[in-house]
Amino acid sequence: MALLFNKRRVSLPVKTLTLLVGCLLSLSSVAAKVDTLDVPSAGMNRTLKAAVVLPEAYQKARQPFPVLYLLHGGSGSFRDWLTKTPDKTLLHRLADQYNLIIVTPEGDARSYYFDSPLVKASQFETFISTELINKIDNTYRTIREKKGRVIAGLSMGGHGAMFISSRHPELYAAAGSMSGVMNINTATWKVAPDFAKSRAENFVQLLGPPKEGDAPYPGYTMVTLTDKLKANGLPIMLDIGVDDFLIETNRELHRRLLENKTPHDYMERPGAHTWEYWENALPFQVLFFSKVLKANGVTIP
Amino acid sequence: MRLPRLFLSLILPLTPLLAFSAKVDTLDVPSAAMKRNLRAAVVLPESYAKSKASYPVLYLLHGGGGQFSDWLKQTPDKMLLHKLADQYNLIIVTPEGDRLGGYLDSPVQKDNLFETYIAKEVVEKIDNTYRTIRDRKGRVITGLSMGGHGAMYLATRHPELYCAAGTMSGVMDLNYKTWRIDPNFETQIKPGFARILGTLGSTPDYYAANSVVNMVDRIKANGQKLIIDCGVDDFLIEPNRELHRRLVYNRIDHDYTERPGGHTWDYWQNSLPYHVLFFTNILKANGAVVQ
Numbered sequence: 124m125a126l127l128f129n130k131r132r133v134s135l136p137v138k139t140l141t142l143l144v145g146c147l148l149s150l151s152s153v154a155a156k157v158d159t160l161d162v163p164s165a166g167m168n169r170t171l172k173a174a175v176v177l178p179e180a181y182q183k184a185r186q187p188f189p190v191l192y193l194l195h196g197g198s199g200s201f202r203d204w205l206t207k208t209p210d211k212t213l214l215h216r217l218a219d220q221y222n223l224i225i226v227t228p229e230g231d232a233r234s235y236y237f238d239s240p241l242v243k244a245s246q247f248e249t250f251i252s253t254e255l256i257n258k259i260d261n262t263y264r265t266i267r268e269k270k271g272r273v274i275a276g277l278s279m280g281g282h283g284a285m286f287i288s289s290r291h292p293e294l295y296a297a298a299g300s301m302s303g304v305m306n307i308n309t310a311t312w313k314v315a316p317d318f319a320k321s322r323a324e325n326f327v328q329l330l331g332p333p334k335e336g337d338a339p340y341p342g343y344t345m346v347t348l349t350d351k352l353k354a355n356g357l358p359i360m361l362d363i364g365v366d367d368f369l370i371e372t373n374r375e376l377h378r379r380l381l382e383n384k385t386p387h388d389y390m391e392r393p394g395a396h397t398w399e400y401w402e403n404a405l406p407f408q409v410l411f412f413s414k415v416l417k418a419n420g421v422t423i424p
Numbered sequence: 425m426r427l428p429r430l431f432l433s434l435i436l437p438l439t440p441l442l443a444f445s446a447k448v449d450t451l452d453v454p455s456a457a458m459k460r461n462l463r464a465a466v467v468l469p470e471s472y473a474k475s476k477a478s479y480p481v482l483y484l485l486h487g488g489g490g491q492f493s494d495w496l497k498q499t500p501d502k503m504l505l506h507k508l509a510d511q512y513n514l515i516i517v518t519p520e521g522d523r524l525g526g527y528l529d530s531p532v533q534k535d536n537l538f539e540t541y542i543a544k545e546v547v548e549k550i551d552n553t554y555r556t557i558r559d560r561k562g563r564v565i566t567g568l569s570m571g572g573h574g575a576m577y578l579a580t581r582h583p584e585l586y587c588a589a590g591t592m593s594g595v596m597d598l599n600y601k602t603w604r605i606d607p608n609f610e611t612q613i614k615p616g617f618a619r620i621l622g623t624l625g626s627t628p629d630y631y632a633a634n635s636v637v638n639m640v641d642r643i644k645a646n647g648q649k650l651i652i653d654c655g656v657d658d659f660l661i662e663p664n665r666e667l668h669r670r671l672v673y674n675r676i677d678h679d680y681t682e683r684p685g686g687h688t689w690d691y692w693q694n695s696l697p698y699h700v701l702f703f704t705n706i707l708k709a710n711g712a713v714v715q
Binding site for chain 1: 672697698
């Protein structure tokens with residue numbers, strides 16, 4: 124953990140050591156650097172953390188860099204994407220390869236990245252879309268506009284990336300979901316009844332009692348937001364493992380987007396709800412984003 | 425004269441960052457089986473000349489009505505293959521498949537032997553001409569449209585040659601009645617298909633016998649890595665969906681993507697980098713990448 128998260132404030136000898144290690148690392152293929160940042164939330168009256176992966180080129184460059192916001196899943200934390208992938212240098216390598224800043228913010232264990240009308244301490248739409256972006260744009264040399272900002276996530280974070288970008292299309296150039304919860308109606312998940320019940324209770328706590336029928340929380344889940352997705356016109360990439368318990372929620376969204384003619388990339392591949400799957404999926408997502416960023420003229424050559 | 429040399433030695437290490445320096449050979453690859461001389465383009469990554477390592481090879485097939493040079497001339501970005509070869513240290517070979525050779529040894533047109541050509545003669549010529557990994561673990565194959573059929577068809581029938589296969593907007597069913605096309609287009613393509621597969625509807629049904637959608641059991645037995653994609657506006661989308669359904673039903677691992685677009689070079693230019701990323705993961709796992 125110490126190696127992955129160099130705190131921004133470090134004592135001098137450690138700093139020198141970091142510098143030396145940094146020099147050695149730059150000789151090998153992976154030289155991206157990781158900061159852990161405190162990001163205060165006025166809305167939630169608490170301070171949350173984010174990891175920031177800076178590509179090697181960042182230090183020597185003067186240009187502003189595009190940013191990928193990468194959200195974690197349920198029961199997770201901001202550290203997940205740097206500590207749970209089988210290859211612990213995955214984000215470093217992608218940041219270096221594409222000259223991209225990658226930010227992995229905290230989303231709490233079960234916030235679903237909503238601004239909860241009921242739970243004051245769970246205001247994650249505002250946190251991710253306003254407080255975090257301000258902090259990142261004021262701390263790093265970033266492209267401070269839509270054309271240089273993309274967002275993705277896994278599972279709950281896939282929902283979060285799609286949900287937040289659908290509500291703030293002025294902030295993001297593209298969005299991606301890996302194994303995303305594209306329908307928060309737990310009846311559509313292939314899970315044991317106990318698990319479905321516990322997650323449904325979580326939505327009651329966050330959003331209130333469900334409406335009757337197939338869409339208990341219209342406007343809060345992607346299968347009910349297809350008109351918005353169409354109107355926004357953001358490039359979208361959805362992927363899902365065929366053995367994932369969320370496969371049907373993704374197929375449902377894909378069907379609806381085909382029906383209303385919303386352009387999107389949709390992938391099904393081997394695998395389930397696992398870190399092996401996400402380690403494999405992320406480079407394809409980043410390739411997708413890099414094309415959008417290139418077309419927007421904001422990539423660092 | 426010392427100074428310019430010093431200058432060069434300073435500048436040269438920077439050039440890989442500035443330009444793509446992959447090199448393209450146009451190679452005569454004669455077919456003894458067909459008694460014809462055909463050509464292939466071979467894209468060699470920049471690192472190849474200085475290296476002693478053996479390189480993995482991507483065979484990249486063109487579509488119906490096309491020719492071997494298509495992948496280098498028809499993409500909006502004419503440097504696409506150069507960039508990918510350099511980025512992934514991969515040799516890319518684009519062989520000739522005739523305007524409608526079907527990448528098969530025709531049961532009716534005895535001098536149409538493109539299965540033998542691509543899977544035997546081309547592979548031998550490439551392996552004897554370049555420093556390649558002469559094994560399935562370093563050989564992958566993909567293509568567009570008829571070439572998507574070709575890649576899947578040849579890989580399925582020669583699993584000893586290729587560790588992975590892909591198809592972009594592929595003709596997964598040779599029975600053109602399953603395609604979303606108008607009668608005029610059907611009339612246009614009919615004679616070309618009849619030449620290599622006989623009249624549609626006659627017995628034996630060579631269309632069904634040679635279609636990838638009908639080879640699912642063999643695909644399952646082979647266990648190769650597969651990547652399949654198609655544009656949602658493509659006239660071939662339904663046969664691709666049908667193949668995906670059959671593969672899912674038979675629990676055969678494969679990557680399947682639907683994305684915006686039709687049967688166009690914009691689509692294929694966008695698609696190819698995903699295939700190469702997919703193949704690179706496999707080559708890496710096989711220990712068949714050049715560092």
